[in-house]
Amino acid sequence: MTAVEERPRRADALRNRARVVAAATELFAARGLEVSVPEIAARAGVGKATVYRSFPTKEHLVAAVVVERLATFEADIRAALVADEAWPALVEVLCRQSEVLAADRALAGGLTQQIHLPALEAARASMWEALDALLARAREEGGMRADITAGDLRVLWAGMCRVLVGEEESDPAVWRRYAALVAAAMRADGTPAPSSA
Amino acid sequence: MTAVEERPRRADALRNRARVVAAATELFAARGLEVSVPEIAARAGVGKATVYRSFPTKEHLVAAVVVERLATFEADIRAALVADEAWPALVEVLCRQSEVLAADRALAGGLTQQIHLPALEAARASMWEALDALLARAREEGGMRADITAGDLRVLWAGMCRVLVGEEESDPAVWRRYAALVAAAMRADGTPAPSSA
């Protein structure tokens, strides 16, 4: 655990850090968050220790990459927030991001992975908050069941993503189709929960 | 890899095997399929090697436990097959089994886990076949979208289960609610996939 201090870093250190992040981003996208640190270091053309000089822990590296990906996802959501009608915009975001996920296993992991690092938690929270806002608008417009929250969307959507990722599904059309099914589950049209408990 | 021969096994060997399976069933249910063999052995009150005498590989042990669980799931489905109306019966099965899953991480893993062992593959296939039959009936009765297959149900339902399991959700009501949402996604009511790809 090398401390991450605040004093100015040398040029080569910054360059190497960037290379590591780039390599990690590629590898995580291609093969998931399980890729080992040594392999990332090799891909970046640096030694393992160099990775640990920028990131105290593998989790920190993962977080750095995932935060980046979450940010672009959130940007897409926020763009949808200004659309005329929220519901179609929401569905479009889901479909589009599902296509992205078809080729990026890192984000999929990031949606649900159990990593408790402030930076990541914050990025996640901010993202869900944006999605919540979009859902709220869709609800107001009447296109959605009233009891659906961003959390519900997360469970259904992230879950489906995990299964598809696990099966190496890479056809964007398939991903879009499931995104549409998840959207269908949230539509306003009766079919309330049946019976007890 | 100790071979699993056919000659009659000693009484104590059978007893120990049963203990191991019982311990594994408990631990897998409580904490998922990641529980280590040493820990299972300890819980069963036997040595690690004893586990490997009955099961050539950890995967074989996992398979043995999961097959058992899948069988009870399948039995539930087949019972629903003789109901008057297939759709409500299907929803009921999903809700009920979701409650079961709330307390059993083993089955959840078994639904999607990548283990390629004949016995497990067979049990899974048989289970999905039963579910397919139930879906077919529901489709005939008109309660369901025509394009939904058992595979679709698997992606949505198993996915949602994985997320809930990962978050240690143990409130059966929550599980039932999501099962109902998945069911809603499959209902016949327009909302077809939007646009391209």
Add this chain to the structure above:
DNA sequence: TACGATGCGGACCCCAGAGTCCGTTTTCCG
């Protein structure tokens, strides 16, 4: 009851991945 086959379990090996150390190289400031 005796004795061979069967089964037991603790000690052991192997591997892989996370994280650290230290002698050498690079940067950069005076």
Add this chain to the structure above:
DNA sequence: CGGAAAACGGACTCTGGGGTCCGCATCGTA
């Protein structure tokens, strides 16, 4: 341009889980 601080990277340790070995105990049959 020279030297101290910063960074490098290969070699190292540590941990933990899967799977095996072998001397000892137990079973069950003649």
